[in-house]
Amino acid sequence: MIVITSVLRDEILGAFRELLPVLENGEILKRPYVRGLIGVNEVLLVYGLIGKVESAMMAQALIDRFKPKYFIHCGSAGAINKERKIGDIVCGTEYIEHDISFREKNVRIFKASDVLMERIYDIFNDIKFGVIASGDVFVDSEEEKERIYRETNAEVVDMDSAAIAKVCAENDINFCALKIVVDSSMEGSEIEIKRNLKRLAPFPSAIIAEMLEKHLL
Template structure:
């Protein structure tokens, strides 16, 4: 079983629309669809804003479905200004940028990603960029703040959920992978850019995952 999550339902709609649906239901107020894509059993859900909701929903889904892999697909804002809207980021390291624990700084970094899933994405989408993703419970829409965070963290992009999902998977000893699409540049135009680019690119990570699931078995558990 592969658990695939997103922040907003449209981000995973291509998976839902193209799976052989076995079951639909609701868990803690979130709709899920369970079905078959290729030779993979998948459960798809969405609906969390911020790290607390991301962690809570992920844990509830793990408890209910016992997935062999968790995959997060959704949007992010760029910290690295060489990126552009539509770029795909495969997370290799995760950290909460607003969690300050000086004596335990290294322990807040999570690097235990599912490398085989990332390799599959690279084979299907070689333009995917690998790197660090940081998460926090506030929106960044200021170029100076963006540049400061990039200097401090060396992360490619920023969101409100990846580090939380990664931490829950780590605590449950479940392989995971995170694929983000850049929707804004974390600057003063972020709100406008997000609205425009969401329509253009929001489904891109799910479409890549769907292409892989049709041809490969990802959950070998």
């Protein structure tokens, strides 16, 4: 089984539209899920993973209940690398929590699944690969943006990917996150998100759906 998650419903619509047939509708920890097929792959779609705590909680619950082989997280993110533009799609190669002190020796970096990265690139090669940094803070200042980039060398920032990556690593589950840039992580980012989110959010999950149509995982 492949689990595909997102924070918002709009971010998982690209995969939901390709889910046929639908085999089951249910609920897990008060979040709705849908199970079905994309191609010949059995897929479970869930949204509502907001922030590091909820993301980790949901990831472990999904792993315990459904025992997936692959776990893919889709959605939106803010640019940290100044070269990243609105609409760029970033596949995370490594995941790190930027709101944990980097003076601590136990800060861990979690790596993405090589298999998933290769399959995604086979479908969509206009993609950026690099670090995704996560933290329970909305980044909307040049100072904070520069600090995170200096400490992590991340392409984008979100509030969820690193927490899911950590849980998957502890459970030996193949993980990858695919994110689209919807804001520049600067002053005025909230306006950018409102303008770009609905239009851009479904693209990463649509890419994953196309990948699952073509490849058996």
